[in-house]
Amino acid sequence: MSDRHIISILLENEAGALSRVAGLFSARGYNIQSLTVAPTEDETLSRMTIVTSGSERVIEQITKQLNKLVDVVRLVDLTEGPHIEREMMLIKVRAEGSLRDEVKRLVDIFRGRVIDVTDAFYTIEVTGTGTKLDAYLETLPTGSIMETVRSGVSGIARGEKGLQV
Amino acid sequence: MELTGADIFVRCLAEEGVEYLFGYPGGAALHLYDALYTQDKVQHILVRHEQGATHAADGYARSTGRPGVVLVTSGPGATNTVTGIATAHMDSIPLVVFTAQVASALIGDDAFQEVDSVGITRPCVKHNFLVRDVRDLAVTIKKAFYIATTGRPGPVVVDIPKDITAHKTEYFYPETAVIRSYSPVKKGHQTQIKKGVELLLSAKRPMIYTGGGIVLGEASASLTAFVRELGYPITNTLMGLGSYPATDSLFLGMLGMHGTYEANMAMHECDVLLAVGARFDDRITGDLAQFCPHARIVHVDVDPSSIGKTVPVEVPIVGDADTVLQDMMKRVKASDTKPDSHALKSWWQQIEQWRGLKCLTYQKSDELIKPQYVLEHLYELTGGDAYVTSDVGQHQMWTAQYYKFEQPRRWINSGGLGTMGFGLPAAMGVQFAHPNDTVVCVTGEASIQMCIQELSTCKQYALPIKVVNLNNRYMGMVRQWQEFFYEKRYSHSYMEALPDFTLLAESYGHVGFKITKPSDVEGVLKEALGMKDRLVFMDFITDQKENVYPMVGAGKGHHEMHLAPCNAVVPTDRELA
Numbered sequence: 001m002s003d004r005h006i007i008s009i010l011l012e013n014e015a016g017a018l019s020r021v022a023g024l025f026s027a028r029g030y031n032i033q034s035l036t037v038a039p040t041e042d043e044t045l046s047r048m049t050i051v052t053s054g055s056e057r058v059i060e061q062i063t064k065q066l067n068k069l070v071d072v073v074r075l076v077d078l079t080e081g082p083h084i085e086r087e088m089m090l091i092k093v094r095a096e097g098s099l100r101d102e103v104k105r106l107v108d109i110f111r112g113r114v115i116d117v118t119d120a121f122y123t124i125e126v127t128g129t130g131t132k133l134d135a136y137l138e139t140l141p142t143g144s145i146m147e148t149v150r151s152g153v154s155g156i157a158r159g160e161k162g163l164q165v
Numbered sequence: 166m167e168l169t170g171a172d173i174f175v176r177c178l179a180e181e182g183v184e185y186l187f188g189y190p191g192g193a194a195l196h197l198y199d200a201l202y203t204q205d206k207v208q209h210i211l212v213r214h215e216q217g218a219t220h221a222a223d224g225y226a227r228s229t230g231r232p233g234v235v236l237v238t239s240g241p242g243a244t245n246t247v248t249g250i251a252t253a254h255m256d257s258i259p260l261v262v263f264t265a266q267v268a269s270a271l272i273g274d275d276a277f278q279e280v281d282s283v284g285i286t287r288p289c290v291k292h293n294f295l296v297r298d299v300r301d302l303a304v305t306i307k308k309a310f311y312i313a314t315t316g317r318p319g320p321v322v323v324d325i326p327k328d329i330t331a332h333k334t335e336y337f338y339p340e341t342a343v344i345r346s347y348s349p350v351k352k353g354h355q356t357q358i359k360k361g362v363e364l365l366l367s368a369k370r371p372m373i374y375t376g377g378g379i380v381l382g383e384a385s386a387s388l389t390a391f392v393r394e395l396g397y398p399i400t401n402t403l404m405g406l407g408s409y410p411a412t413d414s415l416f417l418g419m420l421g422m423h424g425t426y427e428a429n430m431a432m433h434e435c436d437v438l439l440a441v442g443a444r445f446d447d448r449i450t451g452d453l454a455q456f457c458p459h460a461r462i463v464h465v466d467v468d469p470s471s472i473g474k475t476v477p478v479e480v481p482i483v484g485d486a487d488t489v490l491q492d493m494m495k496r497v498k499a500s501d502t503k504p505d506s507h508a509l510k511s512w513w514q515q516i517e518q519w520r521g522l523k524c525l526t527y528q529k530s531d532e533l534i535k536p537q538y539v540l541e542h543l544y545e546l547t548g549g550d551a552y553v554t555s556d557v558g559q560h561q562m563w564t565a566q567y568y569k570f571e572q573p574r575r576w577i578n579s580g581g582l583g584t585m586g587f588g589l590p591a592a593m594g595v596q597f598a599h600p601n602d603t604v605v606c607v608t609g610e611a612s613i614q615m616c617i618q619e620l621s622t623c624k625q626y627a628l629p630i631k632v633v634n635l636n637n638r639y640m641g642m643v644r645q646w647q648e649f650f651y652e653k654r655y656s657h658s659y660m661e662a663l664p665d666f667t668l669l670a671e672s673y674g675h676v677g678f679k680i681t682k683p684s685d686v687e688g689v690l691k692e693a694l695g696m697k698d699r700l701v702f703m704d705f706i707t708d709q710k711e712n713v714y715p716m717v718g719a720g721k722g723h724h725e726m727h728l729a730p731c732n733a734v735v736p737t738d739r740e741l742a
């Protein structure tokens with residue numbers, strides 16, 4: 001069984017820390033569906049979110065191997081508890097003639113926003129879970145998508161629990 | 166007082182108690198070398214190749230438990246250390262390797278002798294650092310030694326740009342390293358230990374399997390006491406040899422691909438297995454699906470990622486081997502349950518039957534020198550008390566099988582990476598650490614040529630190493646696999662155009678002996694071992710048809726051993742000529 005897991009990491013904000021994590025995944029043949037990283041309010045720390053999949057044994061190894069990296073300060077597998085996941089997507093879609101209204105209607109249904117407009121194109125911002133973004137893409141008329149940019153997943157645990165030093 | 170980065174470097178090493186720095190100079194390292202010139206606390210050992218420096222530091226570390234320290238220049242100096250760093254990494258050996266780097270302003274410009282040393286070494290170090298400011302130098306060095314030597318040990322690389330070694334700052338060496346993201350576990354979880362002991366005491370056919378973690382964790386004494394208290398059979402991995410006295414009757418010899426029949430069969434039939442400081446690698450387990458099919462497993466390791474990695478474990482215990490074994494011992498002694506003596510008795514009867522097969526018997530010969538015969542004599546003449554390094558191949562396996570190590574840190578070999586070229590430079594590090602002890606390097610004619618240049622270092626520092634070259638004119642281990650698995654197509658495994666090793670040794674200023682008759686083996690070994698102040702290179706011309714037995718083929722189960730020591734089917738020198 002290969003399950004999807006969201007692993008959230010507090011990482012030392014050091015040069016090379018990102019490549020240690022990325023190198024670990026490629027060297028050991030673990031898969032990465034998405035990886036995001038950015039500094040936090042504490043400038044010595046970065047927050048990284050990795051979406052990966054694998055059997056229970058593989059996920060256990062991934063978390064153990066990540067914990068072994070000296071730059072990894074804290075780590076949690078968000079999928080083990082209640083959590084919120086969000087991903088942002090920017091899409092440039094052909095929106096001419098009759099398509100124009102149709103595309104706008106779909107944006108509203110998915111609670112997205114049109115953030116840039118030309119005669120022929122809308123640029124749209126949609127936020128949600130990965131599945132929601134996939135679903136949105138499915139609804140768009142075939143051939144209408146010019147470009148998509150996805151941020152990769154970030155996640156946080158629900159409630160009062162937090163990942164802290 | 167303000168000091169230059171180079172002076173700070175030397176001061177820090179002295180603070181860490183570094184006796185020997187194995188190294189090789191070059192442009193980016195010149196400030197550092199200048200600082201070494203004007204002090205006498207740290208002795209620099211000039212090797213002939215940077216790979217040799219890393220293996221020498223590694224041998225020093227393996228034989229003492231203290232970290233081995235290396236200094237090389239940027240670019241090719243750094244890349245030449247990679248094999249040695251990876252070797253240490255696979256066997257969890259504490260090394261601190263300083264690589265000089267081009268000046269900070271040049272980094273990224275493809276400067277002369279620039280390589281991304283931190284990037285190149287990243288996958289084969291425990292951790293590495295690039296020093297960006299001279300004010301960080303001392304604290305980085307402190308952290309490097311701390312990380313290398315604690316928890317599961319390993320190599321740490323510190324890359325120092327040339328300008329940093331010239332910049333000045335106030336010198337201060339911290340007492341301790343504080344790293345919030347790194348805190349190795351020492352004590353095991355008591356509930357887990359309790360569960361582990363209960364399971365062990367419930368065993369009918371128990372087995373104990375321990376590895377290099379016992380050596381690294383200085384847990385030999387605790388292990389020996391624990392095993393004797395229980396009266397359970399014990400086996401060691403290649404890396405663990407010496408951590409339990411090999412002549413003890415509870416010891417079943419090494420396990421795994423070239424393990425003994427009794428050790429492998431006991432693994433296959435046991436109902437409870439205690440593993441300590443061992444990592445269930447493929448050379449140990451063979452086919453995972455057939456590994457210890459009846460056993461419930463207790464696994465103690467300081468590295469949580471070693472537990473449950475390849476084999477599911479019922480009772481995981483994360484902790485330092487020595488501390489956990491002592492805790493287990495207390496619980497065993499306090500327990501009302503005692504080992505099931507009745508079951509144990511019949512288990513031992515079974516084991517003695519397997520042992521009775523005498524799987525290490527080989528065919529003696531009056532004409533040809535059998536490699537095993539040389540090693541048996543070496544063992545007897547040194548009383549099992551020498552430091553023995555080896556290279557990689559058949560000779561390594563025979564040494565592991567026929568030299569009975571009684572103490573830890575005496576058997577020094579590259580187990581995880583299997584690095585040919587390791588033996589001689591490693592022996593140098595061992596001899597520096599133990600100037601008055603016998604240090605033997607058992608090697609093969611292929612392996613020895615990978616770092617043969619270090620014979621010159623041995624001359625410069627008068628290291629009286631005894632080289633036992635088991636010269637079968639083949640990359641024996643490769644040839645053995647080709648014989649078994651490639652229908653005797655000996656593709657590129659014959660060693661042609663060999664040098665005359667005795668002349669070669671002599672030209673480096675050493676003593677060389679060539680031995681061709683079994684009747685000369687003992688005498689020459691005796692004479693060589695008696696030459697306390699000379700390096701002696703013994704070139705034993707051995708039987709080309711020997712194979713290493715027993716053998717569990719790759720991907721086979723422990724109970725599927727090749728046993729009957731039949732001779733190899735192989736064209737000899739004469740037939741090839």
Ligand SMILES: Cc1ncc(C[n+]2csc(CCOP(=O)(O)OP(=O)(O)O)c2C)c(N)n1
Nearest residue numbers: 558559560583585609610611612640641642
């Ligand atoms: C650096 C390196 N290259 C290649 C190998 C693959 N290898 C393993 S054993 C062996 C042959 C070793 O031959 P020799 O040193 O003569 O020892 P023997 O097996 O004959 O005792 C080779 C080539 C290795 N282990 N290390």
